[in-house]
Amino acid sequence: MNILEKIANELDTLSKSERKVAEVILSSPNTVIHSSIAALAKQANISEPTVNRFCRRLDTKGYPDFKLHLAQSLANGTPYVNRHVDENDTADEYTAKIFESTMANLELARKSLDTSLINRSVDVLTQANQISFFGLGASAIVAHDAQNKFFRFNVPVVYFDDILMQRMSAINSRQGDVVIVISHTGRTKSLVEVASLAKENDATVIGITTTGTPLAKECSIVLSVDVSEDTDLYMPMSSRIAQLALVDVLATGFTLRRGSKFRDNLKKVKDSLRSSRFDRKE
Amino acid sequence: MNILEKIANELDTLSKSERKVAEVILSSPNTVIHSSIAALAKQANISEPTVNRFCRRLDTKGYPDFKLHLAQSLANGTPYVNRHVDENDTADEYTAKIFESTMANLELARKSLDTSLINRSVDVLTQANQISFFGLGASAIVAHDAQNKFFRFNVPVVYFDDILMQRMSAINSRQGDVVIVISHTGRTKSLVEVASLAKENDATVIGITTTGTPLAKECSIVLSVDVSEDTDLYMPMSSRIAQLALVDVLATGFTLRRGSKFRDNLKKVKDSLRSSRFDRKE
DNA sequence: ACATCCATGAAATAAAATTTCATTTTTTCT
DNA sequence: AGAAAAAATGAAATTTTATTTCATGGATGT
Numbered sequence: 042m043n044i045l046e047k048i049a050n051e052l053d054t055l056s057k058s059e060r061k062v063a064e065v066i067l068s069s070p071n072t073v074i075h076s077s078i079a080a081l082a083k084q085a086n087i088s089e090p091t092v093n094r095f096c097r098r099l100d101t102k103g104y105p106d107f108k109l110h111l112a113q114s115l116a117n118g119t120p121y122v123n124r125h126v127d128e129n130d131t132a133d134e135y136t137a138k139i140f141e142s143t144m145a146n147l148e149l150a151r152k153s154l155d156t157s158l159i160n161r162s163v164d165v166l167t168q169a170n171q172i173s174f175f176g177l178g179a180s181a182i183v184a185h186d187a188q189n190k191f192f193r194f195n196v197p198v199v200y201f202d203d204i205l206m207q208r209m210s211a212i213n214s215r216q217g218d219v220v221i222v223i224s225h226t227g228r229t230k231s232l233v234e235v236a237s238l239a240k241e242n243d244a245t246v247i248g249i250t251t252t253g254t255p256l257a258k259e260c261s262i263v264l265s266v267d268v269s270e271d272t273d274l275y276m277p278m279s280s281r282i283a284q285l286a287l288v289d290v291l292a293t294g295f296t297l298r299r300g301s302k303f304r305d306n307l308k309k310v311k312d313s314l315r316s317s318r319f320d321r322k323e
Numbered sequence: 324m325n326i327l328e329k330i331a332n333e334l335d336t337l338s339k340s341e342r343k344v345a346e347v348i349l350s351s352p353n354t355v356i357h358s359s360i361a362a363l364a365k366q367a368n369i370s371e372p373t374v375n376r377f378c379r380r381l382d383t384k385g386y387p388d389f390k391l392h393l394a395q396s397l398a399n400g401t402p403y404v405n406r407h408v409d410e411n412d413t414a415d416e417y418t419a420k421i422f423e424s425t426m427a428n429l430e431l432a433r434k435s436l437d438t439s440l441i442n443r444s445v446d447v448l449t450q451a452n453q454i455s456f457f458g459l460g461a462s463a464i465v466a467h468d469a470q471n472k473f474f475r476f477n478v479p480v481v482y483f484d485d486i487l488m489q490r491m492s493a494i495n496s497r498q499g500d501v502v503i504v505i506s507h508t509g510r511t512k513s514l515v516e517v518a519s520l521a522k523e524n525d526a527t528v529i530g531i532t533t534t535g536t537p538l539a540k541e542c543s544i545v546l547s548v549d550v551s552e553d554t555d556l557y558m559p560m561s562s563r564i565a566q567l568a569l570v571d572v573l574a575t576g577f578t579l580r581r582g583s584k585f586r587d588n589l590k591k592v593k594d595s596l597r598s599s600r601f602d603r604k605e
Numbered sequence: 606a607c608a609t610c611c612a613t614g615a616a617a618t619a620a621a622a623t624t625t626c627a628t629t630t631t632t633t634c635t
Numbered sequence: 636a637g638a639a640a641a642a643a644t645g646a647a648a649t650t651t652t653a654t655t656t657c658a659t660g661g662a663t664g665t
Contacts, residue, residue: 057643075391090622090624090625091643093623093624103623104621105387105652106357109357109390112394113395113397114398128579132445136436136441137433139575144429147425148422160414163414186464186563189461189463228601229599229601281567289560293417294417319510338611338612339612341612359652361651364614369614370615371653372614372654373612386654
């Protein structure tokens with residue numbers, strides 16, 4: 042993704058002259074984006090075609106295209122090196138890293154989403170007799186959150202984070218019911234079984250999971266949410282946040298499909314909470 | 324700074340033809356960064372010099388320089404103009420908007436965080452005899468998630484999303500206990516009371532809330548998570564995601580403070596889940 | 606209605622990037 | 636080690652792209 046990282050990575054696959062170019066770029070990328078190909082060539086003591094070949098080797102269309110990528114990499118000031126939390130990081134550092142990698146993963150997740158499938162899911166949800174959300178562990182939280190959202194829409198919605206309840210609920214499902222199964226790994230045995238049970242009973246099964254997992258195979262619709270693996274090192278992190286954002290998208294699609302009158306209703310739900318709150322002094 | 328905003332701002336100082344260029348750019352900036360000046364001129368039905376003049380008017384050196392700025396503006400995914408979901412948005416559009424505003428709000432939240440307070444919170448947490456997480460509604464999910472995380476650390480941790488249980492637990496708290504109260508609005512009466520009860524009983528109360536709310540006043544440490552208000556129009560959206568990211572930060576700080584031996588333990592917890600999963604065929 | 610100013614685009618020019626191809630360097634094989 | 640093959644490199648030519656110049660037409664104000 043980030044072209045500076047990419048250059049650093051591929052440094053040893055480059056030829057001698059190309060490496061000179063790479064070094065000049067890495068040492069002062071901010072100068073390079075304002076240089077012409079001739080200026081850069083001179084700076085690196087090599088010829089213009091070499092710069093051009095260098096750009097192509099990095100899968101860009103040519104020098105101007107390369108500069109565009111470079112500019113983007115520099116844009117948000119994102120440090121382009123390793124964003125993993127390190128043993129000796131200060132609070133400042135690990136906070137920044139976690140927020141940044143969360144944002145980066147949201148971006149990744151968005152790219153992996155197929156909006157036509159979102160559209161179909163919203164279709165199915167608005168028609169549903171009953172909606173069930175199932176998840177375990179960190180994904181249970183996502184299911185919980187989804188229930189919280191859809192409950193406001195005044196539709197029959199349940200959520201279970203208990204294996205037995207999930208099974209029973211899946212066995213009792215029927216045509217017109219929608220079962221949403223959430224799992225980052227897509228390999229949790231009991232959840233895959235639940236998905237398969239629900240499907241056998243003619244419910245529509247929507248999976249919120251990673252592409253190509255066993256769970257994905259059991260679903261009628263797969264909403265794939267791919268995040269980079271190693272961010273969830275010892276604990277689920279970015280995966281659940283991406284899943285939650287997807288829940289927001291589904292809920293939003295739902296309210297839009299239901300039309301403006303429906304949204305007035307939502308406002309009522311919100312207003313009903315007012316008495317439980319302290320006033321805002323303004 | 325952001326050139327797309329700048330274009331939108333200066334739209335009325337532009338001439339008729341230049342405005343045509345502006346509109347084309349605003350409507351599909353991602354296409355433009357890959358277009359030549361000729362292609363853009365054609366797209367806008369004006370001549371090439373007009374595009375050039377347009378670029379100069381925006382204080383860039385010329386078209387290539389303008390593209391560089393544009394690329395940078397697009398890079399960080401910052402929502403540029405109005406990113407509110409609209410009645411007639413397609414699935415594609417509202418998906419993009421929700422993800423983008425989520426990311427923008429994470430950025431906002433990060434800026435509002437005081438890392439020295441995070442450091443102190445981690446201090447307190449690592450010393451705690453017991454940790455309790457309280458939240459209601461959407462924040463209940465965050466509390467739930469926090470429990471899920473800290474549970475892995477093998478420390479005494481509880482979570483309640485029930486008002487009565489929260490009260491009882493707060494009344495029974497004592498010195499050395501840490502109570503984390505989560506609320507975006509910071510105005511939910513019962514939660515403010517719970518915070519105050521816990522404080523009276525000498526527990527350390529950490530609030531995850533917005534700056535300057537009634538809840539914030541009752542806390543020993545306030546971790547302020549500010550997100551832009553109107554994104555949470557009818558449903559909590561960005562607020563809870565920012566809170567979750569903060570939970571990640573606290574959990575990470577916790578594991579770092581506990582040292583490397585402790586992290587081996589985490590790996591064991593993760594491995595213990597293996598048998599419940601389908602193998603990954605590689 | 607006329608003069609002035611400004612916006613605009615056609616054409617010419619300049620700049621920049623890319624391709625082609627000959628030369629040099631490196632690698633591989635005997 | 637030495638020859639053949641392959642790869643890397645840069646000079647020059649070509650092509651593409653951007654910019655400048657300048658002539659034209661339309662709007663504005665008197």
